[in-house]
Amino acid sequence: MNEAVKLLRAQMLLSTECLEKLRAVKEALRDTSNGLGVNAAVQALETPLAKLGQIAKLQDKFLQEAGNKRMTAYAASMPDSVERDAVMRLIARVQGLENEMQKELASTQALLQRSKDFVDFHINVMTQTAANDTYAPPGAAEVENHRGIKMFDANV
Numbered sequence: 125m126n127e128a129v130k131l132l133r134a135q136m137l138l139s140t141e142c143l144e145k146l147r148a149v150k151e152a153l154r155d156t157s158n159g160l161g162v163n164a165a166v167q168a169l170e171t172p173l174a175k176l177g178q179i180a181k182l183q184d185k186f187l188q189e190a191g192n193k194r195m196t197a198y199a200a201s202m203p204d205s206v207e208r209d210a211v212m213r214l215i216a217r218v219q220g221l222e223n224e225m226q227k228e229l230a231s232t233q234a235l236l237q238r239s240k241d242f243v244d245f246h247i248n249v250m251t252q253t254a255a256n257d258t259y260a261p262p263g264a265a266e267v268e269n270h271r272g273i274k275m276f277d278a279n280v
Contacts, residue, residue, distance in 0.1 A: 128198060129207070131183045132214035138176045139221035145169035146225060150232045153239065 145168050152161040183195065192198040195215055202208040 127186055128195065128211050129214065131179060131186060132195070132211065132218060135176065135179050135183070136214060136218050136221065138172050138179060139218060139225065141172040142169065142176060143221060143225050143228060145172060146228045146232065150228060150235060153232065153235050 145165065149162065149165040149169055152165045153159075156162070187193065187195065187198060190198050192201065195211075199208055199211040199215060202211070
């Protein structure tokens with residue numbers, strides 16, 4: 125039982141740290157147009173994410189040994205006790221943090237997409253051609269542009 129509490133507490137602390145670092149990445153993307161600070165913010169996020177992955181592996185190993193697939197199933201199989209209530213509260217907190225991280229990640233991805241679209245627009249204006257992605261999605265037609273010239277063949 126103590127193992128489950130330790131794992132969940134570690135996961136909760138690392139999830140909180142990841143959420144803070146993800147917000148820092150989002151702020152760096154939003155507040156700077158030249159990308160200063162983004163690399164440092166992303167590098168700061170990598171360490172807690174790696175630790176969170178290690179905790180997830182330990183949790184999977186623990187659940188395999190316990191014979192359960194999910195932590196909620198493990199907690200539900202326990203008899204009523206203070207420890208069970210603590211595990212259930214920790215599970216709820218961890219799930220809440222994971223939901224917050226998903227929302228922050230989605231908004232950060234949208235911010236990155238808008239930044240990419242902004243750059244593509246300015247490339248189109250400067251070159252008077254249509255900028256396209258370097259790699260087309262699988263199965264997509266590979267059309268360079270509408271005018272039939274390469275993007276960087278035009279004089280800027």
